[in-house]
Amino acid sequence: MADELHSLQTYVSDTLALERHVRIPFDTQAGDEDFERYGNAAPLVQRMVATSRTHIDALADCLTRLGGHEASPAKDTVSQIEGFFAGAIDKMRKTKVSKALRDDYTALALCTAAYTMLQTTATAMDDLTVADLAQKHLEDYAALVMEIGTVLPEIVIDELKDIGLSVDGTMAGAAQRAAQRAWRTGAVRES
Numbered sequence: 001m002a003d004e005l006h007s008l009q010t011y012v013s014d015t016l017a018l019e020r021h022v023r024i025p026f027d028t029q030a031g032d033e034d035f036e037r038y039g040n041a042a043p044l045v046q047r048m049v050a051t052s053r054t055h056i057d058a059l060a061d062c063l064t065r066l067g068g069h070e071a072s073p074a075k076d077t078v079s080q081i082e083g084f085f086a087g088a089i090d091k092m093r094k095t096k097v098s099k100a101l102r103d104d105y106t107a108l109a110l111c112t113a114a115y116t117m118l119q120t121t122a123t124a125m126d127d128l129t130v131a132d133l134a135q136k137h138l139e140d141y142a143a144l145v146m147e148i149g150t151v152l153p154e155i156v157i158d159e160l161k162d163i164g165l166s167v168d169g170t171m172a173g174a175a176q177r178a179a180q181r182a183w184r185t186g187a188v189r190e191s
Contacts, residue, residue, distance in 0.1 A: 004125050011121045012130065015114045016059040017071035018180040021177030022107040029100055037178055038097045038158055040151040046106060055137050068167055095159040098152060105148045108141045115141065149179045 026049045035041040063070065072155035119134035160167045 005066065008062065008121060008125055008127060008130060009066050011118045012059060012066060013068055013071050015111075015118050015134075016056065018111060018114050019052055019056045019059060019159075022048070022104075023027050024054055025100065025103065025107070029104075034097055038155045040154055041101065043152060044101075044144075044147060045104075047147075048108075051140050051144065054138070058133060058137070062130060066130075083129060094142065095163065097158070098156045098159050101148050101152055101155065105145055105152075108145045108148070112138055112141050112145065138174060146183060149183070150176055155178070169180045 007082050026045060027036055029045045030042075030049050035045055060070070115134045115138035119138060122128070122130035122134055153170040156175075157167055157169050157172045161169065
Protein backbone atom coordinates (compact mmCIF):
# COMPACT_ATOMS: atom_id res chain seq x y z
CA MET A 1 0.00 0.00 0.00
CA ALA A 2 2.93 2.35 0.65
CA ASP A 3 3.99 2.13 -3.03
CA GLU A 4 0.50 3.11 -4.19
CA LEU A 5 0.38 6.08 -1.82
CA HIS A 6 3.83 7.19 -2.94
CA SER A 7 2.75 6.98 -6.59
CA LEU A 8 -0.36 9.04 -5.90
CA GLN A 9 1.68 11.61 -3.94
CA THR A 10 4.10 11.84 -6.88
CA TYR A 11 1.31 12.45 -9.38
CA VAL A 12 -0.19 15.17 -7.19
CA SER A 13 3.24 16.74 -6.60
CA ASP A 14 4.10 16.70 -10.32
CA THR A 15 0.74 18.23 -11.22
CA LEU A 16 1.26 20.92 -8.59
CA ALA A 17 4.71 21.70 -10.04
CA LEU A 18 3.17 21.94 -13.52
CA GLU A 19 0.44 24.29 -12.27
CA ARG A 20 3.06 26.53 -10.65
CA HIS A 21 5.04 26.52 -13.90
CA VAL A 22 2.16 27.47 -16.21
CA ARG A 23 0.99 30.16 -13.80
CA ILE A 24 4.15 32.26 -14.33
CA PRO A 25 3.30 33.47 -17.86
CA PHE A 26 -0.37 33.91 -16.86
CA ASP A 27 0.72 36.33 -14.12
CA THR A 28 2.96 38.21 -16.57
CA GLN A 29 0.13 38.51 -19.08
CA ALA A 30 -2.31 39.68 -16.41
CA GLY A 31 -0.06 42.69 -15.78
CA ASP A 32 0.50 43.49 -19.46
CA GLU A 33 -1.45 46.47 -20.83
CA ASP A 34 -1.47 45.01 -24.36
CA PHE A 35 -3.93 42.33 -23.24
CA GLU A 36 -6.40 45.11 -22.34
CA ARG A 37 -6.42 46.27 -25.97
CA TYR A 38 -7.78 43.06 -27.42
CA GLY A 39 -11.38 42.20 -26.70
CA ASN A 40 -11.69 39.32 -24.32
CA ALA A 41 -7.96 38.69 -23.78
CA ALA A 42 -7.58 40.43 -20.39
CA PRO A 43 -10.67 38.88 -18.72
CA LEU A 44 -9.68 35.47 -20.09
CA VAL A 45 -6.17 35.77 -18.67
CA GLN A 46 -7.64 36.89 -15.33
CA ARG A 47 -9.79 33.73 -15.29
CA MET A 48 -6.73 31.61 -16.08
CA VAL A 49 -4.82 33.22 -13.19
CA ALA A 50 -7.73 32.73 -10.77
CA THR A 51 -8.32 29.15 -11.90
CA SER A 52 -4.65 28.28 -11.62
CA ARG A 53 -4.48 29.87 -8.15
CA THR A 54 -7.46 27.79 -7.03
CA HIS A 55 -5.90 24.64 -8.50
CA ILE A 56 -2.54 25.30 -6.82
CA ASP A 57 -4.17 25.81 -3.43
CA ALA A 58 -6.32 22.68 -3.79
CA LEU A 59 -3.39 20.53 -4.95
CA ALA A 60 -1.18 21.78 -2.10
CA ASP A 61 -3.94 20.90 0.39
CA CYS A 62 -4.41 17.51 -1.27
CA LEU A 63 -0.70 16.78 -1.13
CA THR A 64 -0.61 17.70 2.55
CA ARG A 65 -3.59 15.41 3.22
CA LEU A 66 -1.75 12.58 1.45
CA GLY A 67 1.38 13.25 3.53
CA GLY A 68 3.44 14.05 0.43
CA HIS A 69 5.99 16.71 -0.36
CA GLU A 70 6.20 19.24 -3.15
CA ALA A 71 8.63 18.75 -6.03
CA SER A 72 12.26 19.49 -5.36
CA PRO A 73 13.42 23.13 -5.25
CA ALA A 74 15.60 22.44 -8.29
CA LYS A 75 12.51 21.61 -10.37
CA ASP A 76 10.81 24.75 -9.09
CA THR A 77 13.82 26.93 -9.98
CA VAL A 78 13.95 25.49 -13.50
CA SER A 79 10.21 26.20 -13.86
CA GLN A 80 10.70 29.81 -12.75
CA ILE A 81 13.54 30.32 -15.23
CA GLU A 82 11.49 28.80 -18.05
CA GLY A 83 8.55 31.01 -17.10
CA PHE A 84 10.76 34.10 -17.10
CA PHE A 85 12.01 33.31 -20.61
CA ALA A 86 8.48 32.65 -21.84
CA GLY A 87 7.44 36.09 -20.55
CA ALA A 88 10.47 37.72 -22.18
CA ILE A 89 9.68 36.09 -25.52
CA ASP A 90 6.08 37.35 -25.29
CA LYS A 91 7.31 40.94 -25.01
CA MET A 92 9.34 40.70 -28.26
CA ARG A 93 6.57 39.41 -30.52
CA LYS A 94 4.68 41.64 -32.97
CA THR A 95 1.48 39.68 -32.43
CA LYS A 96 2.20 38.89 -28.84
CA VAL A 97 -1.31 38.59 -27.44
CA SER A 98 -2.49 35.95 -29.91
CA LYS A 99 0.80 34.05 -29.71
CA ALA A 100 0.78 34.21 -25.91
CA LEU A 101 -2.76 32.80 -25.91
CA ARG A 102 -1.61 30.08 -28.30
CA ASP A 103 1.13 29.20 -25.81
CA ASP A 104 -1.43 29.30 -22.97
CA TYR A 105 -3.61 26.90 -24.95
CA THR A 106 -0.65 24.53 -25.24
CA ALA A 107 0.14 24.84 -21.51
CA LEU A 108 -3.48 24.18 -20.57
CA ALA A 109 -3.58 21.16 -22.89
CA LEU A 110 -0.52 19.81 -21.05
CA CYS A 111 -2.35 20.38 -17.76
CA THR A 112 -5.41 18.51 -19.05
CA ALA A 113 -3.17 15.53 -19.84
CA ALA A 114 -1.68 15.72 -16.34
CA TYR A 115 -5.14 15.84 -14.77
CA THR A 116 -6.27 12.90 -16.89
CA MET A 117 -3.29 10.93 -15.60
CA LEU A 118 -3.97 12.00 -12.00
CA GLN A 119 -7.66 11.21 -12.27
CA THR A 120 -6.89 7.78 -13.74
CA THR A 121 -4.30 7.01 -11.07
CA ALA A 122 -6.55 8.14 -8.22
CA THR A 123 -9.52 6.18 -9.57
CA ALA A 124 -7.39 3.06 -10.03
CA MET A 125 -6.18 3.41 -6.43
CA ASP A 126 -9.71 4.01 -5.15
CA ASP A 127 -9.04 7.54 -3.89
CA LEU A 128 -12.24 9.20 -5.05
CA THR A 129 -11.41 12.50 -3.34
CA VAL A 130 -8.30 12.97 -5.49
CA ALA A 131 -10.09 11.59 -8.56
CA ASP A 132 -12.93 14.10 -8.12
CA LEU A 133 -10.46 16.96 -7.64
CA ALA A 134 -8.56 15.97 -10.79
CA GLN A 135 -11.82 15.69 -12.76
CA LYS A 136 -12.95 19.16 -11.64
CA HIS A 137 -9.60 20.71 -12.61
CA LEU A 138 -9.65 18.86 -15.94
CA GLU A 139 -13.09 20.30 -16.69
CA ASP A 140 -11.95 23.82 -15.68
CA TYR A 141 -9.06 23.74 -18.12
CA ALA A 142 -11.02 22.06 -20.92
CA ALA A 143 -13.46 25.00 -20.76
CA LEU A 144 -10.59 27.52 -20.84
CA VAL A 145 -8.95 25.78 -23.82
CA MET A 146 -12.23 25.99 -25.70
CA GLU A 147 -12.64 29.65 -24.74
CA ILE A 148 -9.18 30.50 -26.04
CA GLY A 149 -10.12 28.84 -29.33
CA THR A 150 -13.24 30.99 -29.47
CA VAL A 151 -11.60 34.38 -28.78
CA LEU A 152 -8.39 33.77 -30.71
CA PRO A 153 -9.66 34.51 -34.26
CA GLU A 154 -10.84 38.02 -33.36
CA ILE A 155 -7.58 38.79 -31.55
CA VAL A 156 -5.51 37.52 -34.49
CA ILE A 157 -7.47 39.74 -36.91
CA ASP A 158 -7.11 42.79 -34.65
CA GLU A 159 -3.37 42.27 -34.17
CA LEU A 160 -2.80 41.79 -37.90
CA LYS A 161 -4.62 45.08 -38.53
CA ASP A 162 -2.57 46.80 -35.82
CA ILE A 163 0.72 45.82 -37.47
CA GLY A 164 -0.51 47.27 -40.77
CA LEU A 165 -1.67 44.22 -42.68
CA SER A 166 -4.74 44.38 -44.89
CA VAL A 167 -7.08 41.65 -43.67
CA ASP A 168 -10.79 40.95 -43.89
CA GLY A 169 -12.07 41.53 -40.36
CA THR A 170 -15.30 39.71 -41.02
CA MET A 171 -13.38 36.42 -41.21
CA ALA A 172 -13.00 36.26 -37.42
CA GLY A 173 -16.58 34.99 -37.09
CA ALA A 174 -16.03 32.37 -39.80
CA ALA A 175 -12.86 31.19 -38.06
CA GLN A 176 -14.68 30.99 -34.70
CA ARG A 177 -17.45 28.90 -36.24
CA ALA A 178 -14.89 26.62 -37.92
CA ALA A 179 -13.12 26.04 -34.59
CA GLN A 180 -16.40 25.32 -32.82
CA ARG A 181 -17.42 22.94 -35.60
CA ALA A 182 -14.10 21.09 -35.22
CA TRP A 183 -14.70 20.65 -31.46
CA ARG A 184 -18.24 19.38 -32.07
CA THR A 185 -17.06 17.02 -34.82
CA GLY A 186 -14.34 15.67 -32.54
CA ALA A 187 -16.86 15.16 -29.74
CA VAL A 188 -19.24 13.29 -32.05
CA ARG A 189 -16.43 11.02 -33.28
CA GLU A 190 -15.68 10.10 -29.66
CA SER A 191 -19.31 9.15 -28.94
